[in-house]
Amino acid sequence: LKEATWLGRVAYDAGLKVGQKRAAYLKTLARVPLYLKCAFFVFDNLVFRNIRRALGIDKCRWLSTAAAPIAPDLIDWYWSIGKPMYEVYGQTECTGIATANLLDDFRIGSVGKAIEDVEVVLSEEDEILIRSPGVIKGYWNKAEKTAETIRQGWLHTGDVGRIDDDGFIYIIDRMKDIIITAGGKNITPSEIENQLKFSPYVTDAVVVGDKRPYLTCLVMIDDENVTKYAQDNDVPFTNYTSLCHTQEVQDLVHGEIEKVNVKFARVETIKKFRLIDQLLDAEDDELTPTQKLKRKVVNEKYADLIDGMYQGG
Template sequence: MTRHATIPPMETVKGVAINVDSSQRPLLVDGCDTISGLFRHRAQSEPTRIAHREKTLGIWREFTWADYWTHAKWIGLGLRRLGLQRGEVVQILSEDRKEWLYFDQGVQCMGGISSGIYTTDSSSQVAYILQNSRCRFLVVENEEQLDKFLDIPDGAPGVDKVIILEDEGLHDLKGERFLFLPELYALGQQEEAEHPGSFEAEIDKAQPQDVALLIYTSGTTGAPKGAMLTHENVLHAIQAGLRNLAVRPEAEQLCFLPLCHIFERNNSAYFPIAARSVVNFAESPETVFDNLREVSPEVFAAVPRVWEKVYSRVLILASEATWTGRMAYGLAMKAGMARAEAETGGKPLSILGRAGVALAELLVFRNLRQLLGMDRLKQGISGAAPISPALLKWYRAIGVPVFEGYGMTENAATCTVNRPGADRLGATGQAMPGVDLRIAEDGEIQSRALANFKGYWELPEKTAETFTADGWLRTGDIGRIDDDGFLIITGRLKDIIITAGGKNITPAEIESRLKFSHYISDAVIIGDRRKYLTALIMIDQENVEKFAQTARVPYADFASLTRAPQVQDLIRAEIDQVNKEFARVEQIKDFRLIDVLLTAEDDELTATMKLKRSFVEKKHKALIDDMYR
């Protein structure tokens, strides 16, 4: 329970008591003012309710809130026995799994700071984060991730213990620095036996303004910075999620994006604690679409790249169907697009239009949604990067409601969101409760809310630069707010292109439109201080290979595929189509295809699959120069 004497007015949302005014302190969720306090309340009030599921040997296994609480307690007490102090950072280097959440809560309940490292990070990147966060306790998933630690040249001397979740291939591992998870559990059990009630006592010591988690930014503009988020920041995000998302008790969710990122941490770690929804962990990034069909979630949050991939798969399936199947899909899409147009414009469908949609639902869309694992989806959320309005419209056409939202690590991913009844394509939605927005003179979007972070870890100067003199968060994005309060983002301040003719161009909208092509995976617009715009294009391997096979285009590998004249013509036609939608000064005059497959292990991409513009331009300078000769 809260320690505050003044209790703010409360309301009940989806069975959870939260502040009437979410900008008012203290922020309370079910009477709790910290994440760890809410976790204790949920585990003790509903111990037998299912908290999450995970696959073991192909079978989904269920774990209750009591399981969650017990294992988090053993971890927290075990770490305390090893010397963990309040305010120290524990790093987790693992794919999504139940133990990720156990460590997250175990560390926070003991007053520690939970942080995560992307499994795609290199050994040097791991070394930087360990050193920067002054980490003494590192959690690694398996031998592959342990090798990154072992490859650090100086041995990461600040790390006292490395806790390993899986022992496969490591039975001969020796050394006092290494500890397997069962051994940590045993230490926690010993600590509990010797000091009963100490875990609960540590939870009671937490304050809302204490740092609960450290989220490292993706490093698109330099070395990653650790963003400090407090218990209060996360509780604000939880309140916003309860009010705006279709989460409810026992609602099924799928966890598959990196838990290091605040987007997935909110969706799969913190919102479920309040909403009592059930988190299902995907087996691996490669099995996401199979697991999606198995789980058929009610809420599904993903980055645009995932929504684009689903769309591409459907187009491939449609192209491979029989003549009758292709005809049925085409007619159904006409009816679906009419529905999407009506919904977007707020106008009713004609009787003929409703009949067409009903037939399309019966013959095509109902089966398609079931095939995709979206037959029970009440709300899809797209965030972390811009998504094409045309893609959102396609999802509306097939009966899948996908809504775009906007946030960033520095405001706990809590700023604006579209939702049923308040939705506008091309906008990221209206401000969430308790969030104030304004547009600065230079067009920058600035926000003010209790979700705004405490600052960057040991970087007071960078922290000061991120806030205005009157305390508003500088997002670095530019945009506008329409008369109905919908936020339209037009680009990034640092990405504005000023052509040699003095024209200011924001490339984000052009790039987003290019990516709607199912042959284009990503694009970077070039043109700063140059006479015209050009583009570096990443092709969609799966769809372009399918095109090449159908068109009998010979190729030996990915590089030769990008050089094939027919593929060049294909992408040129896609660009020409996009050019028609923009003014002459915004049109792309030339392009080059990047001839290597990029992954999160490459410098050009972040772990959340966002292009690092500066790295791309530097690495492919020869291609860029060739377009301006």
């Protein structure tokens, strides 16, 4: 979109506003006014159809996501371009999906309600527990792991969540990933990280702050988009590492972080950040097979870099 013509960008911005208004009706299962249908039809043919085709979702009636928590802004964006997206939830240990949003019974931001024959409750620690015929009997030759995960027929998912009065389930974060600051404030890092990853210049990020006075962040930039930004702005660099250390790229990422900071309470804002200046691939220990940063590995490998952000206050 940044490479589109001026007229194309104007059409996209105007169309997105129309799409957002239309989506607001659809999300409440209300009838979309005729004028809004007509306006969306125009922008759909001018802009959105090409975007959906480029993403490979032009033949889909609706989309479903069940991986890591997804930023609400991204879900809203898909709705706005004409493809409703619904979250579902499950684990290998419960043989797939345990909860789902249905086309006529959904709530944005939730992973839906428990599906048929599945029970979902919260423990005293707000951990999500699942009981169903699909829950595994145990792990092969791992009695200790089985006893830790499955107790009295309930699968302990390791996810913290909440359930509203209508039975919709919301995933907050992994229990082991919740940050408790030095001031005793509980922080959900994935919420902040997902907002950061909404930036075209950020591939992934790890928020740090457990037992620390404030939050900091390690950022992995998007090589392609940041390289193009540098080239378009005549920023001199020789390789990925030198690109990360240019003042212009540092300022670029700082600006993206500031855009995210305004969405959160003061205690949840990122005070300092560092860029991971190595171009990582799937063979590196820091990345999962799906190119996501491993929180534990990153915290260990870049401990000195992290500690440096807390020296001197």
